[in-house]
Amino acid sequence: MRVGRAARVTQVAVPVGFLAVFFGWPVAAIFGHSLRAGALVDVVTDPFLRRVAWFTLWQAVLSTVLTLVAGLPAAYVVARYRFPGRRLFRAFVTVPFVLPTVVVATAFLALFDPGGPLSFLHWRPGVAPMLVAHVFFNVAVVVRTVGGFWANLDPRREEAARMLGASWWRTFRHVTLPLLAPSILAAASIVFLFTFTSFGVALLLAGPAHATLEVEIYRQAIDVPDLQTAAALALVQIVAVLAVVVALARAQERRAVAQRLVGAADGSRRPVGREKLVVGGILSATTLFLGGPLAVLVWRSLHIGGHWSIGSYRALGTSAATSTLFVSPWAAVRNSVEFAAIATAIALVVGGLASVAIASRPGRATRTMDAFLMLPLGTSAVTVGFGFLIAFEHAPSSLATSPLLVPIAHAVVAIPFVVRAVVPVLRSIDTRLRDAATMLGAGPRRVWREVDLPIVARAFAVAAGFCAAVSLGEFGATLFIARPDWPTVPIAIQRFLARPGQINFDQALAMSVILMALTAVVVLAIELVRVRDLGEL
Amino acid sequence: MLRIEGAVVRFGDRRALDRVDLALEPGETIAVLGPSGSGKTTLLRAVAGLQRLGEGSIRWNDDDLAAVAAHERHFGLMFQEYALFPHRDVAGNVEFGLRMTSSDRAARARRVDEVLELVGLTSLRARSVASLSGGEQQRVALARALAVSPRLLMLDEPLGALDRVWRRRLLTEIRAILDRAALSALYVTHDHEEAFAVATRVAIMRDGRIVQVGAPADVWRAPVDAWTAAFFGFGPIVAAEVRDGHVLTPWGPIEARADTAATAVEAVVRPDAARIDDSGPIDATVVRAMFAGTRVELAAVAESGPPLTVVVAPQDAPAVGSRVRLSIDPDGLLVYPDRAD
Numbered sequence: 001m002r003v004g005r006a007a008r009v010t011q012v013a014v015p016v017g018f019l020a021v022f023f024g025w026p027v028a029a030i031f032g033h034s035l036r037a038g039a040l041v042d043v044v045t046d047p048f049l050r051r052v053a054w055f056t057l058w059q060a061v062l063s064t065v066l067t068l069v070a071g072l073p074a075a076y077v078v079a080r081y082r083f084p085g086r087r088l089f090r091a092f093v094t095v096p097f098v099l100p101t102v103v104v105a106t107a108f109l110a111l112f113d114p115g116g117p118l119s120f121l122h123w124r125p126g127v128a129p130m131l132v133a134h135v136f137f138n139v140a141v142v143v144r145t146v147g148g149f150w151a152n153l154d155p156r157r158e159e160a161a162r163m164l165g166a167s168w169w170r171t172f173r174h175v176t177l178p179l180l181a182p183s184i185l186a187a188a189s190i191v192f193l194f195t196f197t198s199f200g201v202a203l204l205l206a207g208p209a210h211a212t213l214e215v216e217i218y219r220q221a222i223d224v225p226d227l228q229t230a231a232a233l234a235l236v237q238i239v240a241v242l243a244v245v246v247a248l249a250r251a252q253e254r255r256a257v258a259q260r261l262v263g264a265a266d267g268s269r270r271p272v273g274r275e276k277l278v279v280g281g282i283l284s285a286t287t288l289f290l291g292g293p294l295a296v297l298v299w300r301s302l303h304i305g306g307h308w309s310i311g312s313y314r315a316l317g318t319s320a321a322t323s324t325l326f327v328s329p330w331a332a333v334r335n336s337v338e339f340a341a342i343a344t345a346i347a348l349v350v351g352g353l354a355s356v357a358i359a360s361r362p363g364r365a366t367r368t369m370d371a372f373l374m375l376p377l378g379t380s381a382v383t384v385g386f387g388f389l390i391a392f393e394h395a396p397s398s399l400a401t402s403p404l405l406v407p408i409a410h411a412v413v414a415i416p417f418v419v420r421a422v423v424p425v426l427r428s429i430d431t432r433l434r435d436a437a438t439m440l441g442a443g444p445r446r447v448w449r450e451v452d453l454p455i456v457a458r459a460f461a462v463a464a465g466f467c468a469a470v471s472l473g474e475f476g477a478t479l480f481i482a483r484p485d486w487p488t489v490p491i492a493i494q495r496f497l498a499r500p501g502q503i504n505f506d507q508a509l510a511m512s513v514i515l516m517a518l519t520a521v522v523v524l525a526i527e528l529v530r531v532r533d534l535g536e537l
Numbered sequence: 538m539l540r541i542e543g544a545v546v547r548f549g550d551r552r553a554l555d556r557v558d559l560a561l562e563p564g565e566t567i568a569v570l571g572p573s574g575s576g577k578t579t580l581l582r583a584v585a586g587l588q589r590l591g592e593g594s595i596r597w598n599d600d601d602l603a604a605v606a607a608h609e610r611h612f613g614l615m616f617q618e619y620a621l622f623p624h625r626d627v628a629g630n631v632e633f634g635l636r637m638t639s640s641d642r643a644a645r646a647r648r649v650d651e652v653l654e655l656v657g658l659t660s661l662r663a664r665s666v667a668s669l670s671g672g673e674q675q676r677v678a679l680a681r682a683l684a685v686s687p688r689l690l691m692l693d694e695p696l697g698a699l700d701r702v703w704r705r706r707l708l709t710e711i712r713a714i715l716d717r718a719a720l721s722a723l724y725v726t727h728d729h730e731e732a733f734a735v736a737t738r739v740a741i742m743r744d745g746r747i748v749q750v751g752a753p754a755d756v757w758r759a760p761v762d763a764w765t766a767a768f769f770g771f772g773p774i775v776a777a778e779v780r781d782g783h784v785l786t787p788w789g790p791i792e793a794r795a796d797t798a799a800t801a802v803e804a805v806v807r808p809d810a811a812r813i814d815d816s817g818p819i820d821a822t823v824v825r826a827m828f829a830g831t832r833v834e835l836a837a838v839a840e841s842g843p844p845l846t847v848v849v850a851p852q853d854a855p856a857v858g859s860r861v862r863l864s865i866d867p868d869g870l871l872v873y874p875d876r877a878d
Contacts, residue, residue, distance in 0.1 A: 432620035435587050438607045439614040440634030440685060446608075450633070454624045 008357070015354035015373060015415075018346075023376055023412050026387025027238070033231035033390060043232035049216065053236065056196060056212040059127065063134035063195035064188050070135050070289070071142025071187070073282045078143060079150035081279050082268045089283065090143070096290055097140035098466075098523050099516060100473025101200025102490040106497065106512040107297040108133045108205055113505075117296060125207035133201045136293065138191040139286070145190070149183035150176075151268065189248035193241065197380040199476040200490070204497060213237045214382045218479065221386050231390070234383045241378050294516065301509035312510035315503070327485060329511060332492040335403075336518070339488060340471040343410035347467045348460065350411065351418025358419065359426035370419070377416040384409055385480030403486040406478055410471040417470065421463040425456050465526030469519050489515045538563050538721060539584065539689060543593035546579050546745075553579040555745035556593070561689070566715055566722040567750075568736030570729055572768065576745040577725040578617070581691045584723065585614050597688070608637075613687030617694045619678035621666040627677050628653070628662045634685035652680045655714060672703040679711065683718065690715070691723045696731060708734055729769050733757065741765055758807075763873045766805040773843040776875065777804040784872055787842025788819050792867040799874040810869025811837075811845045813853070817864030821845065826857050837863060 043049050077083075078090055096104065110116050112123040123129050153176070161171040199214040206212070211219065213233055221230035271279040304311045316329040354373055358366045376384065388409055429452060437447045475490040482491050489511055496508035539561040546554040553576045561567055569577045582588035584595055586607030595602045602610060621630050628649050635645040653659045656676040661669065666677060675695060682690060695711065696704045712735050715722050726732050732739050733753035741749040741756065749761035760766040763774060775787055779800050783790040786804055821837040824844065833854040835847040845863060855861055 430620060432616050432618075433622060435582075435585075435607075436614070436616055436620040436622070436681075437633065438587065439585055439612065440681070441608050441611075441637035442633075443606070443608050446637065451622065 011353045011357035012369065015350045015357070016369065018350045019373065019376070019412065019415070022408055023379075023384065023387075026384065026391040027379065029391035030231045030234045030238075030383065030387050033228055040232045040235065043229060043236065049229075049233065052211050052213060052216045052233075053240075055210055056214075059131065059134075059210075059212070060192050060196035060198075063131055063138070063198075064192045066131060067135045067138045067142055067191045067195075068184065068188060070286075071139045072146065072184075074139065074286045075143045075147035075150055077279050077282045078147040079153075080155075080268055081271050081275070083271065083279060083283070089287075090147075093143045093286065093290065094140045095294075095520075095523070096136050097138070098469045098473075099137075099294075099519055100475065100490055101137075101198075102204070102473070102475050102493045103297070103512045103516050103519075104133055104137055104293070105201050105204035106493060106508055107293040108136075109497070109505075110297050110300045110509060111293050116300065125205055127206060127210060130198075130201055130206040130210070133205055134191075134195045134198060136290065137201070138194055139290065141190050141194075142184075142187045145187040146180060146183045150180060153179055185248070185251060189244070192248075193244065193378075196244070197237070197241065197382075199380065199382050204494070213240075214380055214476065217382050217386060218476075221389065221480070227390060230386060234386055237383060238379060241380070245378050297509060297516070298513055301506070301513045304506060312506040313514075315507055316510055316514075327487065329492055329507065332487045332489050332511070333514060333518075335486055336472055336489040336515070339407040339410060340468045340522075342404070342407035343414060343471040344464050344467040346407065346411035347414040347418050348464055351415045351463065352422060352460065354415070355419050355422035355426060359423050370423075373419050374416050376412050381409075381413055381474060381476030382480070384412055385477030388477065389480045401483065403483055405481050406486070406488065407471065409477040409481060410474050411467070413474060413477065414467040414470045417466050418463040421466065422456055422459045425459040426452065429455055462526050465522050468522045472515065472519055472522065489518075538598065539723075540596045540599075541580075541584070541593070542596070544580070544583060544590050544595065545592040546576075546583055546588060547591045552745045554583060554590075557745070557747050559740055559747060559750070561721055561723065563721055564719050565738065566720075566724055566736045568724045568726060568732035568739045569742055569747075570726060570732040570739050571742030572727055575742040577727075577742050578693055579745075580742070581614065581693050581723060581725055584689075585612055585691060586610050587614075611685070611688045613682035613685065613690045615678050615682045615690070615692045615695050618698055619674050621674055621677055621681070623667060625666070626662075627658060627664050627666060627669070630666060630677055631680045631684050633681060638685070648684055652684045655683065655717075656680045656710070671699050672707060675699065675703075675707060676710075679714070683714070688721070689723070690720050691725070693725045694727070695724070696726070696728075704731070711735060729757075741768075760805075760871065763803045763805055763871075766807075766871055766873075771805050771807050771871070773845065774803055774805045775842060777802050777872070779872065784870060786865075786870070788839050788845070788863075788865060791865050791870050793872060794867050794870075795872055801875040803873045803875055805871040805873070806845060806865065807869040807871060808846060808848055810866045811847045811863055812866065813847060813849060813855070813861050814864035815862055817862045819845075819863040819865070820860065821863050822860050823855050823857050826854055837861060839863070 074093065078086065078093075083089075108129050109125075111118050112121060112129055113119065157179070158171050158175055161175045162168075166174065196212075197214055198212055199218070202210070202212040203215045203218065206215070213236065217230050217233045217237065220226045220233060224230075301312055302308055302310065351373075354369065358370050358373075388405060392405065433451050434447050437451050442450055473490060474488075475494070478488055478491055479494070482488060487495070493508045493511045493515070496504045496511065539559075541557055541559045544554050544557040545552060555576075557576075557580060559567070559580075569580060571577050579588060583590055586602065586605065590603070597610075622633065625633065631649045631652055632645055635648055639645055649662075650659065653662060656679055658673065658676055658680060661673060661677075666674060669677065675698075679692075679695070682692075692711070696707055699707065708731060714720075715735075724732070724735055726735075729739075733756075736753060738750060739753050739756050740747050741761070743764065749756060749765060757769065760769060760771070766772075767774060777787075778785045779793055779802055782793050784793045784802065784804055819839050821839040823835050824838050825836040827834040827836075828851070831851075832848050833851050835849060835854065836844040837847055838844045845865075847861075847863065
């Protein structure tokens, strides 16, 4: 792509500038705070905070193991068997992953709390519900990552092992598992990072006795408030996450085995005989586990005092004065939608420019830029929110109190996803397609418009949907920076949950269902774009 | 027409093109023939304008093309593995080049129909290119390149990915289409049979250099060096000595036809040179027979020297194990100065 110098400068300057101001500065502000007065030493030596760190670590490890146990059977079934509704099942498994944490937390509260179908377990908010919710959330990662890879593994290698006399189990143990290892490791690292930095689920489900680092940062910053301790904790968190990311990337590089992959159609077949039972069992169990909590959430939102009622939804229209919020709950819905639109626009422009820069000029400079753009991915949302809080506290008041900070924070969180979605597609465009267009008389701009753009348009559409979903459900950062009179839906739900009383809980349920529906609309729109695009191909 | 002079392209220290000279006459098809990595594709890309020359020049009718951008050269290039646009259907691919120059929708549609008919794809007009077979994709690529009526058509291993039957069929079609359109063409391939079949002249490339140019029959009869002869599959190749007008081979002395100053030579037996000849001087045993439809290739072991390959008609093939007398046609014994010289 030959483009003007001005365009090239813009491609680099806009993303780098944006992230420097809205990510670099806030994080630097945290560093500035934590490096003062030995706060870091206090944090590391404080027995309570060490317990927090230890809890964060072991619950993440346990969550990861449980997620693998729950997800691998479904990954196997999706990869190796053909059954009616397979595509639907794959899409369904992904649903929890894109749901806002607050919705998931509310759904599990609705499941376990008195009046819920599992109340007989007498689970109070604590470790168990949190772990189950983590598994619920992340099963999709295992099914998509491992299942996708598994489907493309050449089954003839397993057949070869069987022909050499290996039993099913030995084949799995000595052939399949080693080949799958890189994808399992990749899935496990993602799940570990998500659960290590778990905030919404941990805050709402783990109860006051258990706090992850994320939750503790929030409590120190807002409830105590002890900004220095919060900043020191955030620093510990950033360092821990970066260490994990680097270690896992290394491990993945070592484990990677070059191998031939086949199209998915080759590897899968209809189950026969006893396999039908196994496949059916795994499918039903997974469906019940993932669908159950959401069904209960909807069902309970429509039940008041044992009767069908839309009272909870009606109550959302109550005037601002009588509401738990400072505004009518419907205003929160409007805020969420508007913020999502703004955040998506920002993330697409910034991330899109960065993607073009990264994809078109391979080299050390763009690799550095790529890594810089990925930093928000390794930084928890709470850290971003907290950084905003202390960085823009003394900024010109128009910025410090602007409701726009919320969508900007959402964009910071979403930009890495845009870059990850668009760069591989841009890179994967066969340069010969561009050459072919050139040979047919297309100048550089025309080549971009005729070849690159149509092919990346789909990636942009998917990225846009993802941004919107991220923004709609964003909780950790928003909690720090949302103005009381500009709440988003997740914030509204949290405030309802924080108040005692059945009426507040019912309203939280209703808001959660609405947020779930909004997210579903966005995700469905992504799928529609994909399908229409496939139709054209 | 096209005139390449002293063309050099460097990739780092390596010269992908090393002082290449080549001239293409109107209506002529030159096949650029060589193993992979010999610089054939680089040559095409340089002519196309997709690759800048380090030195030398490429001219079209005396206009230096250095300043003419690739998309303004009006050359057609058919890519290896075709590079069809996956987001456009068959007609959309073929129409692409027309859209760059013409806004007349109806005229473009007419031209698309015309070209699709030329390659026999009219019925697949609205199909997605991903759903086509290799042979069909190849013809879409050809149609796409032909649609804009390029001044010069370049084809980069156009039959590379196809199976044998398709290769034969499409080779004939390409040849017919080139003739009908009276197009000048550069045809890159690593397959000498393909090159001989399609081209009026063959240019043999090795290590970025063109080592021989000539009509297919001439090139086949007298490859420029032992390496080229081996590339054509000729052999066996043996070290030999030239003395008193004879080449002293392991199979006995054979009259030397070419003047050679060297005494130490490499002698290459062309596939048509060794024959069954009842009065021939070589006594040999048939150890293997490979049936190839219209002919049988025998491997015959003489008292000394590597096995000779003898091509005979199936009905003339002796049984494996039988003894035969052979002679080597002096015209078919190619003699090259020893590479060690």
